[in-house]
Amino acid sequence: MRTLMKAALLLVALSTAACTNPNRFGGGNTVDLNANGADGAMGGVNDPTSPAYFSQTVGDRVLFAVDQSTLTPEAMVTLNGQAQWLLTNSDYLAVIEGHADEQGTREYNLALGARRANAVREYLISQGVPASRIRTVSYGKERPIAVCSDESCYTQNRRAVTVISIGSLS
Amino acid sequence: MSPGQYISGVSHVALISWLLIGWGLNHEPLDFEVIEVAMVSGEEYDQLVRATTPNPLPDAPDAPAVPAIEETPTPPATEPDVAPAQDTPSPTEAPAEEAPPPAPPAPPTPPAEVQENVPDLVQPVEPPSAADLTESPRPVPRPSPRIADTPAPPPPPEAETAPEVQVEVAPDAQETPEVAEEAQEATAPQEAAPEIVTEAETPSGAVETSVRPRSRPNRPAPQPAEPETRTAEAPAPANEAPQEDAVAAALADALASAPQPTSAPAGPPMTGSEREAFRVAVNGCWNVDPGAEWARVTVTVGFDLGQDGKVVGNTVRLLSSTGGTAAQAETAYQTARRAILRCQGSGGYDLPADKYDHWKEVEITFDPTGMRLR
Amino acid sequence: MMKRLLALFLALMLAGPLAAPVMAQNGPLRLTITDGVIEPLPFALPVFQAETAGSEQMAAQISQVVADDLVNTALFRQIPASAFISQHSSFAQSVSYADWRAINAQALITGAVSVSGNQVVVKFRLYDVFSGTEMGDGLQFVGSVDGWRRMAHKVADTVYTRVTGEGAYFDSRVVFVSESGPKGDRQKRLAIMDYDGANIQYLTDSAALVLAPRFSPTGDRVLYTSFESGFPRINVLDVANVGRQQITTAPGEMSFSPRFSRDGRQVIYSLSNGGNTDIWRTDLATGQNTRLTSAPSIETAPSFSPDGSQIVFESDRSGSPQLYIMSADGGEARRISFGDGRYGTPVWSPRGDLIAFTKQNAGRFHIGVVRTDGSEERLLTSSFLDEGPTWAPNGRVIMFFRETQGASGAPSLYSVDISGRNLRQVATPSFASDPSWGPLQR
Numbered sequence: 001m002r003t004l005m006k007a008a009l010l011l012v013a014l015s016t017a018a019c020t021n022p023n024r025f026g027g028g029n030t031v032d033l034n035a036n037g038a039d040g041a042m043g044g045v046n047d048p049t050s051p052a053y054f055s056q057t058v059g060d061r062v063l064f065a066v067d068q069s070t071l072t073p074e075a076m077v078t079l080n081g082q083a084q085w086l087l088t089n090s091d092y093l094a095v096i097e098g099h100a101d102e103q104g105t106r107e108y109n110l111a112l113g114a115r116r117a118n119a120v121r122e123y124l125i126s127q128g129v130p131a132s133r134i135r136t137v138s139y140g141k142e143r144p145i146a147v148c149s150d151e152s153c154y155t156q157n158r159r160a161v162t163v164i165s166i167g168s169l170s
Numbered sequence: 171m172s173p174g175q176y177i178s179g180v181s182h183v184a185l186i187s188w189l190l191i192g193w194g195l196n197h198e199p200l201d202f203e204v205i206e207v208a209m210v211s212g213e214e215y216d217q218l219v220r221a222t223t224p225n226p227l228p229d230a231p232d233a234p235a236v237p238a239i240e241e242t243p244t245p246p247a248t249e250p251d252v253a254p255a256q257d258t259p260s261p262t263e264a265p266a267e268e269a270p271p272p273a274p275p276a277p278p279t280p281p282a283e284v285q286e287n288v289p290d291l292v293q294p295v296e297p298p299s300a301a302d303l304t305e306s307p308r309p310v311p312r313p314s315p316r317i318a319d320t321p322a323p324p325p326p327p328e329a330e331t332a333p334e335v336q337v338e339v340a341p342d343a344q345e346t347p348e349v350a351e352e353a354q355e356a357t358a359p360q361e362a363a364p365e366i367v368t369e370a371e372t373p374s375g376a377v378e379t380s381v382r383p384r385s386r387p388n389r390p391a392p393q394p395a396e397p398e399t400r401t402a403e404a405p406a407p408a409n410e411a412p413q414e415d416a417v418a419a420a421l422a423d424a425l426a427s428a429p430q431p432t433s434a435p436a437g438p439p440m441t442g443s444e445r446e447a448f449r450v451a452v453n454g455c456w457n458v459d460p461g462a463e464w465a466r467v468t469v470t471v472g473f474d475l476g477q478d479g480k481v482v483g484n485t486v487r488l489l490s491s492t493g494g495t496a497a498q499a500e501t502a503y504q505t506a507r508r509a510i511l512r513c514q515g516s517g518g519y520d521l522p523a524d525k526y527d528h529w530k531e532v533e534i535t536f537d538p539t540g541m542r543l544r
Numbered sequence: 545m546m547k548r549l550l551a552l553f554l555a556l557m558l559a560g561p562l563a564a565p566v567m568a569q570n571g572p573l574r575l576t577i578t579d580g581v582i583e584p585l586p587f588a589l590p591v592f593q594a595e596t597a598g599s600e601q602m603a604a605q606i607s608q609v610v611a612d613d614l615v616n617t618a619l620f621r622q623i624p625a626s627a628f629i630s631q632h633s634s635f636a637q638s639v640s641y642a643d644w645r646a647i648n649a650q651a652l653i654t655g656a657v658s659v660s661g662n663q664v665v666v667k668f669r670l671y672d673v674f675s676g677t678e679m680g681d682g683l684q685f686v687g688s689v690d691g692w693r694r695m696a697h698k699v700a701d702t703v704y705t706r707v708t709g710e711g712a713y714f715d716s717r718v719v720f721v722s723e724s725g726p727k728g729d730r731q732k733r734l735a736i737m738d739y740d741g742a743n744i745q746y747l748t749d750s751a752a753l754v755l756a757p758r759f760s761p762t763g764d765r766v767l768y769t770s771f772e773s774g775f776p777r778i779n780v781l782d783v784a785n786v787g788r789q790q791i792t793t794a795p796g797e798m799s800f801s802p803r804f805s806r807d808g809r810q811v812i813y814s815l816s817n818g819g820n821t822d823i824w825r826t827d828l829a830t831g832q833n834t835r836l837t838s839a840p841s842i843e844t845a846p847s848f849s850p851d852g853s854q855i856v857f858e859s860d861r862s863g864s865p866q867l868y869i870m871s872a873d874g875g876e877a878r879r880i881s882f883g884d885g886r887y888g889t890p891v892w893s894p895r896g897d898l899i900a901f902t903k904q905n906a907g908r909f910h911i912g913v914v915r916t917d918g919s920e921e922r923l924l925t926s927s928f929l930d931e932g933p934t935w936a937p938n939g940r941v942i943m944f945f946r947e948t949q950g951a952s953g954a955p956s957l958y959s960v961d962i963s964g965r966n967l968r969q970v971a972t973p974s975f976a977s978d979p980s981w982g983p984l985q986r
Contacts, residue, residue: 105845105902105931105932106931107756107814107844107889108858108888111821111842111844114798114820114821115820119819135795137776138798142753142755146728149953448573453577453580454581457581457582457583457650459582459619459708460963461961461965462940500709501709502709504709508674508675509580511674512650516645531573533572534576536580539578541580543962543963543964
């Protein structure tokens, strides 16, 4: 039970790390999946089976239009790659985080993030990824990746990020 | 010595002697009420908080919450009662204390003051923390009274909001609420006005209204032409209408506009401008809070004036009210009464002495509904 | 009454064929006033007497808090002591109204404080200066030294209620989210404070993201959303009892945006499953969950009416977020927001007549109020981001949070009168958001 809990916490820590400002864990021995050229315990960018490869080369995120959860053609291309990767690397599980920009109330954005995450999940399932390997979570507007208050940042924040990890989904 | 002076003299003597003798006696024994307040002391509070804070662990989601809540240790509330306040000093209180002790809900508030409350509140805290949290022998760190326990001191200086807010102020023109401290009169409305204007129209007017009355006195001046003929109920009939007693109002109107020929002893009726001046004098003191619930209540208040233009004794009385609850009507009445009493100043209202019979008795309808913010 | 009869009588006379030449006497002078002035009511508050040696400081502090409470409503104005003609040197002393009239004080508040050991006794009287009478009886509060601020708030509450006829709210607390750290990595924890920002205490640490705490109607419990499990889940925190309860949510589901019913027995909240968010109700005692909406749209931010019969919520079923009201058991909903823009976080006023909301329009956010039938919408504030209104226990004041713009943007708490006046920041030691105003304390 304890270890299970720990695993879950680790998962959370990893997922949080992946979706937010890369600098916040600067230094230390935390593995930052987003950092350029990360070459840590989980494999380097050049290793096609590594999470780093997934996030850097395949692309771990898709963006959305204002107030939308519909996947764009570009997003589908990215997700095709994700699905391919997940099918190839079947040891990995995925948590899809839905996010929103800061224009909107907390509650609505949580719901909107849930919609976005689910849109990604359903697409991946449609591409053959087993539903049991994918979970979703919404952070609403709580974890912006870009912090300015204009469209250049909002675009980046309206996103769904696929965070992959080894192990069970609790 | 005219009869008038004679009467006046006598009544003044009576008034003065009443003030000297009667008033003092009547008002000395002011009522006094003693209330015990159940206070959560800082210590107790800390116990609560301490108990809560240190277990952010995901365990302990047990349900004791629900049952425990039902019987919240409602501390002896602010029930007016009891405690023959041994220590109330003023001798004046003595008689009053006799009165209050009807104390119906005897059980909750025994005279034992704070002691009573302290255990009440402590109990819920201690036992559960002992019982439920067996796993975590955490209650240990309870060294000093209160400041100590806050888990981590609030991120103080760098978190200072000031600089940030400043930044925001710049782009946002008139957003300087904090400054409102000393002059909130000036600042707050400023802030309010522009916003309301954007959407709803009327409310902003409220702020300006305070100015409006002042300009009024001038207005009637040009039109005193239509003077004596009718005892101008005319300017106000529209407002008279909403009165609860429509019939009476209508009749009053009828009366007013009626010929009313023979006011022999009273001298000529008041002119429109005289009435207007009086009205303006009172409404300058009528302080309306448009956000208050009583602002939906229209009250008609009557009072008598002496020949000096001052309100006679305790003649201010509520004649009728429309809208709202009894309590709201009472507040509306108190506000109107304050206006009437306050604006007479020290010299009384300035009214034409030769027309005393026309204004010795006054009825004013205070209708704030137009000012109310719905 | 007499007067009415008389009027009736006279009217009858008039109505008769012979207009009476009898009418010798004049009726009262009748006037109607529809325009008052809107200005704070001036009051005088001589520093409360210290009745025991060494209680001077306590007396001064209490006097200050009483005055601050009143002045901060903007409905009252304090007359500086330098203007006083008569110095009120003893609590028992009778009041010379003329002296207070002369400085135009409409209300006079006198008081005395004595301290013995850990006990404080505060007495006060309230006078209506121009009527020359006392408003209500004198009152005495007894409490512990630590609770002195509460006693001051009680005094102010009593004065406020007696003068305005409205419910009190100074002796109340607010639960909110205390924030720190950079915008991209905000640390959040639950905190509780007096309505005026004093006596802050923290209820959780910042290990997990916490959102939107909501007081129970009795103020003994707090609902909030926590990411402790990695997923948003609703917790009930028993302030007095330590206990914590989680509202059951199946794996894969997220729950958030909870609020208590008026009796504190039920919680309505949003549950998100498969990307769709609907409103549910749970009975805390039985754990029974009831689904209240089932539309493919987003339904969130529910709030009960004071009588518990209805629920106002936010839904984008029309294409953009708008406000709707439905029965507490679900079913048909009627829309109540019709202006331009997007509406969210509706909260029913404790008076029952208004609903406060957050509105987003043309790049600005507003806090506004609207009647429950959707009429008479009024916006009270405007800024880059105003959000999350909560009502004072008397339904007169709204607290919310305002977030500033840009990378260094951060939230802080504000309050505003429902008239749209008197916008003020509530001082907190760190960033603050998501306030929820608790009930008046007993």
